Structures are given as structure tokens and as C-alpha cells.
Amino acid sequence: xxxxxxxxxxxxxxxxxxxxxxxxxxxxxxxxxxxxxxxxxxxxxxxxxxxxxxxxxxxxxxxxxxxxxxxxxxxxxxxxxxxxxxxxxxxxxxxxxxxxxxxxxxxxxxxxxxxxxxxxxxxxxxxxxxxxxxxxxxxxxxxxxxxxxxxxxxxxxxxxxxxxxxxxxxxxxxxxxxxxxxxxxxxxxxxxxxxxxxxxxxxxxxxxxxxxxxxxxxxxxxxxxxxxxxxxx
Amino acid sequence: xxxxxxxxxxxxxxxxxxxxxxxxxxxxxxxxxxxxxxxxxxxxxxxxxxxxxxxxxxxxxxxxxxxxxxxxxxxxxxxxxxxxxxxxxxxxxxxxxxxxxxxxxxxxxxxxxxxxxxxxxxxxxxxxxxxxxxxxxxxxxxxxxxxxxxxxxxxxxxxxxxxxxxxxxxxxxxxxxxxxxxxxxxxxxxxxxxxxxxxxxxxxxxxxxxxxxxxxxxxxxxxxxxxxxxxxxxxxxxxxxxxx
Numbered sequence: 001x002x003x004x005x006x007x008x009x010x011x012x013x014x015x016x017x018x019x020x021x022x023x024x025x026x027x028x029x030x031x032x033x034x035x036x037x038x039x040x041x042x043x044x045x046x047x048x049x050x051x052x053x054x055x056x057x058x059x060x061x062x063x064x065x066x067x068x069x070x071x072x073x074x075x076x077x078x079x080x081x082x083x084x085x086x087x088x089x090x091x092x093x094x095x096x097x098x099x100x101x102x103x104x105x106x107x108x109x110x111x112x113x114x115x116x117x118x119x120x121x122x123x124x125x126x127x128x129x130x131x132x133x134x135x136x137x138x139x140x141x142x143x144x145x146x147x148x149x150x151x152x153x154x155x156x157x158x159x160x161x162x163x164x165x166x167x168x169x170x171x172x173x174x175x176x177x178x179x180x181x182x183x184x185x186x187x188x189x190x191x192x193x194x195x196x197x198x199x200x201x202x203x204x205x206x207x208x209x210x211x212x213x214x215x216x217x218x219x220x221x222x223x224x225x226x227x228x229x230x231x232x233x
Numbered sequence: 234x235x236x237x238x239x240x241x242x243x244x245x246x247x248x249x250x251x252x253x254x255x256x257x258x259x260x261x262x263x264x265x266x267x268x269x270x271x272x273x274x275x276x277x278x279x280x281x282x283x284x285x286x287x288x289x290x291x292x293x294x295x296x297x298x299x300x301x302x303x304x305x306x307x308x309x310x311x312x313x314x315x316x317x318x319x320x321x322x323x324x325x326x327x328x329x330x331x332x333x334x335x336x337x338x339x340x341x342x343x344x345x346x347x348x349x350x351x352x353x354x355x356x357x358x359x360x361x362x363x364x365x366x367x368x369x370x371x372x373x374x375x376x377x378x379x380x381x382x383x384x385x386x387x388x389x390x391x392x393x394x395x396x397x398x399x400x401x402x403x404x405x406x407x408x409x410x411x412x413x414x415x416x417x418x419x420x421x422x423x424x425x426x427x428x429x430x431x432x433x434x435x436x437x438x439x440x441x442x443x444x445x446x447x448x449x450x451x452x453x454x455x456x457x458x459x460x461x462x463x464x465x466x467x468x469x470x471x472x473x474x475x476x477x
Binding site: 029030047048049050059103107108109110138139140141142143144145146147182183220223224227228 | 238240241242253255262264265266280281282283284286312313354355
């Protein structure tokens with residue numbers, strides 16, 4: 001199993017090249033860009049700010065609003081712009097993946113808005129979106145317990161592989177994205193598209209966690225890079 | 234003392250967690266990006282980014298947003314709006330049946346006020362009772378990151394004093410990250426403040442800023458005093474930046 005080589009020449013437990021950059025948008029309170037191979041997402045965070053419409057306001061905590069959007073040019077075939085069933089679902093799971101991390105009760109009666117824009121899609125867009133969103137939240141100074149890292153793993157043919165990409169996504173057997181909260185070793189997002197048995201699922205999750213740990217290190221480095229100079233105080 | 238850069242989730246030490254940190258099983262972790270400090274077993278983090286959260290005793294610059302029956306609603310560059318009650322605004326007796334509140338503070342007016350209290354539900358009350366509190370007439374505003382306000386003020390006000398003296402301006406720094414500048418070389422003073430914000434991490438910043446300031450002042454045009462400048466009310470002489 002260790003000897004398999006994938007369509008893009010990676011080993012079974014290797015992620016695509018990671019690029020992370022913090023502070024890419026001028027007008028957002030916090031922003032970040034995250035790239036995993038060809039999949040690229042930017043995230044912008046606004047707030048904590050006043051809640052409109054007013055009825056969404058909560059007296060004792062901030063509300064977290066997430067919006068995932070894929071650009072029409074992100075895929076090889078143009079996709080219809082605007083919200084659809086898929087983006088609504090991903091917005092929801094992103095919010096659920098991020099909520100356990102954030103101290104929402106520190107800013108009552110406010111809203112924290114997270115906007116995720118996928119510029120180029122080549123599988124695992126929700127993972128890349130979450131990774132960008134976490135960095136943007138930290139950049140905006142939103143208090144949180146830890147960073148969360150997200151990565152996918154799956155099954156192509158009979159092989160269990162990390163970070164599904166390109167053909168592996170369209171022709172593979174199974175895709176399983178997770179979001180992982182490394183300090184507590186909690187999983188805050190788990191979805192699966194495909195059929196397998198319990199034993200194999202555990203194996204796939206273990207592999208995905210390994211990928212998340214690598215991404216977590218990259219995220220921390222990107223964050224420190226932006227604020228390094230200020231730390232030289 | 235060397236201060237370390239931390240990001241959310243970083244371990245700070247065994248002990249109680251203060252501002253910008255949280256506690257779990259007797260251990261303290263950072264909850265934001267910032268510089269860590271420890272004071273008798275209490276770990277806290279000075280954040281490097283984030284919005285302004287009102288604190289009691291802060292001197293802030295605000296803009297009158299709305300006028301209610303006997304109070305002003307003030308925007309203080311924060312998600313929470315502040316309230317200035319009539320009783321905290323003035324010592325004189327104001328008869329509400331006879332006078333119009335816009336006579337004192339009108340819509341859009343700028344004020345420098347002190348935060349009297351912040352409730353748990355984030356109701357913010359302002360006061361003008363401190364003698365440094367006043368209405369700001371004319372001048373220009375700059376927004377900076379609230380975390381960088383201490384650098385603009387400098388040690389015991391050294392930085393802002395120097396800028397004021399060299400550019401012949403009045404400067405008021407609000408803890409909420411709003412800086413008000415008025416005087417002869419407003420533009421130069423504003424440039425310098427943006428430089429300080431960008432370079433806030435540099436050691437010995439005051440000296441470096443002094444060099445830049447001297448250079449800029451050399452090329453600055455002479456200011457001719459216009460007649461109407463003299464007519465303005467005399468401004469108080471004490472230092473303008475507010476420290477509780």
C-alpha cells in the first residue's frame with residue numbers, strides 16, 4: 001500500500017502544496033487566503049458589529065453568520081452565480097465547524113460575519129474555505145480557543161488516500177472531509193460521500209486527522225508571519 | 234522584559250487567565266493574537282488586532298448620532314453605542330421644556346468624553362464631567378487600530394507631545410482608536426500618526442519619528458495666520474490625551 005503513486009504523483013498520505021496568507025483584504029476587519037493545490041479560497045471577516053436585521057440579535061452572545069460562495073469561474077464549466085442548495089449547506093456546516101471554537105459570549109448583541117469566496121475549485125473546497133475562515137477570524141481579533149484545521153481523505157479504487165483532488169474526486173469511491181480541533185482532538189465537521197464499512201471509516205478519519213495536523217502547523221506559521229514584526233517589540 | 238507573540242490556543246503557563254486569555258484545568262491559553270505578559274501568576278495577552286470594546290474610565294472620541302428626550306446617543310467606533318445623559322453632560326441646570334438639546338451638542342458633533350460605566354449587557358454611559366472632556370470643533374480625524382493607541386501616546390505622552398509641539402497642532406487621542414488633529418500642520422501630523430501605526434513594533438520609535446518629523450517640517454510651507462483663526466475660543470492648555 002505504501003508504494004502506490006496517485007494521478008498527480010503524490011504518495012497516499014501526502015497533501016497538495018499548502019499556501020496560506022493572512023491579511024489579504026484591505027476593507028475587511030480580518031482576512032486570509034488559503035490554497036491547497038489548485039483549490040483557492042479567500043475569507044473575509046467583518047465584526048463583531050451591530051446586528052441587522054435587528055430580530056436576529058441575541059442578548060447574551062454574538063451570532064456567527066457564514067456565507068460560502070463559489071465564483072462562477074471557479075470550475076472548468078461555468079457555474080451559475082448566486083446561492084444554491086450546495087452553498088447553503090456548506091455555509092451551515094462551516095458555521096457548525098467554527099462555533100465551538102469562538103467565545104461568542106464576549107460580544108453580546110453583535111454579529112460576526114464570515115464570507116468565504118472560492119476562486120478556484122479542485123475538490124475539498126469546504127475544507128479550504130474553513131481553513132481560510134479560521135485564519136481570517138484570528139486576524140480580525142475575534143477571541144477563540146484554538147485554530148481549527150480541515151482536510152479531506154477518501155478512497156480511490158481500493159486505496160485510502162489523503163486530500164482528494166481532481167480526478168480522484170470525480171472518479172473516486174469515497175470523499176470524507178473533516179474539520180479538526182487539534183488541542184482537544186475534537187472533530188467539528190464530518191461528512192461522507194460514498195459507501196464503506198466501519199473499520200475503513202476509522203482508517204480514513206485517522207488519515208484525514210493527520211492531514212489536519214499538517215495544515216494546522218501551516219496555519220499557525222501564516223498567522224505568526226503577519227504579526228512577526230509587531231511581536232519584535 | 235521580552236514579550237512573546239502568541240496566537241489563539243498557545244499555552245501561556247500554569248496560572249490564572251486574565252484579559253485575552255482563557256483557563257482550562259488550571260492552565261492558561263491565549264485567545265487572540267497578541268503579546269503575552271504575566272503579573273503575579275495572572276497571564277494576559279495584549280491584543281494586536283480587533284475592534285474597540287468600551288471599558289470604564291477610557292477617554293474616547295465620539296460622534297453624536299441621535300438625540301433623545303434627555304440624552305445623546307454617541308457613536309464611539311464600537312458595536313455598542315454610548316449614551317450621554319443630560320445630567321452627565323453639563324453642570325448647569327437645563328430646562329428641557331424651554332431649551333433645545335441641539336444647542337449643546339448637535340447631530341454630527343464630535344466630543345471627547347469619558348466612559349462612566351459599561352454594564353454586563355454592554356450599555357455604555359458617557360460623562361463630560363472630567364475637565365478634559367469637551368466638544369471638538371473643526372480639525373480632522375484619523376482612525377487607527379485601538380491596540381496601537383498607547384504607541385501614539387508614547388511613554389507618559391512623550392510621542393504625542395512631540396508631534397504637537399513640532400507641528401504646532403492640538404491632538405486628542407481617544408482610547409477607541411480615533412485621533413483628532415487640528416492646527417497649523419494637520420497634514421504632517423496625520424502622516425506621522427499613520428507612520429507610527431505602521432511602525433508600531435519598532436524599538437526607539439520616538440527618536441525615529443522625530444527624524445522623520447524634522448525632515449517633513451523643513452519642506453513645510455509657512456503658515457500665515459488668518460484673521461478668523463484668532464477668533465476661535467481659546468483651547469485649554471493642559472495635555473489633551475486622556476489618562477485615567
